[in-house]
Amino acid sequence: MRRGNPKLFAQVRSGLLWRRCMQRLFPRNDSMTKTIQSFYYDELDSTQDEAKRLIQAGKINNIAYITTNSQTKGRGTQGREWSSPANSGIYLSIIHIPRDKDLFELTTLYTQAAGIACVEAIKEVTNIETKLKPVNDIYFNNKKLGGILVESLLQKEKIAHLITGIGINIKRTTHDLDRNIVEPVSLEEIMAKKDFNKITKEELIQTLISKICYWYEAVFNGKLDLIQQKWQDYKL
Secondary structure, three states, rough: OOOOOOHHHHHHHHHHHHHHHHOOOOOOOOOHHHHHEEEOOOOOOOOHHHHHHHHOOOOOOOEEEEEEEOOOOOEEEOOOOOOOOOOEEEEEEEOOOHHHOEEEEOOOOOHHHHHHHHHHHHHHOOOOOOOOOOOOEEEEOOEEEEEEEEEEEEEEEEEEEEEEEEEEEOOOOOOOOOOOOOOOOOOHHOHHHHHOOOHHHHHHHHHHHHHHHHHHHHHHHOOOHHHHHHHHEOOO
């Protein structure tokens, strides 16, 4: 399900912020600040599924991201439902494709790298320190703030497309889930009102994407020890 046409979200709504984020992380790679594709929807079944549809339609030719105001069939690992009410969270998928037609090596480090990126992005924007509950949940004080889902499309036993899904609870809302299994929390509930009112969802989205790109570069460049050490530091 898709409602509304995709919009060039970064360029229209936060292009200057985006360029600043990417230039800070990749000061010698100006092409990165210009060629990332962006798609925004009012409602989707799932940003992960939309990412796959865009790939299959041949519309993705560089790093890209998809974000939506709500999801009707958001999901986490093992097909678990991810509650995605309208106007209450970040629902984001980031697509990476190999450069120069070289395929990505299969490794579980992408999930760890994505977790590191999320913790650091949340800290940078909100000054809130979160932890990672293995392997892909973002926690604050034993309550679930968000989650990560890394999926891949394979070719010749290597990764041809890497799709990183991120969900983060922004506003206080009612989630339809079993609280005996998980207790959700939102940034609005964690932060002081004056501090919460200073942040924007767009800023956090752009910082998440920037950090994901940064830490995936670490995977691509073989900095495995650094990633594993950072992940241990942030592990709950």
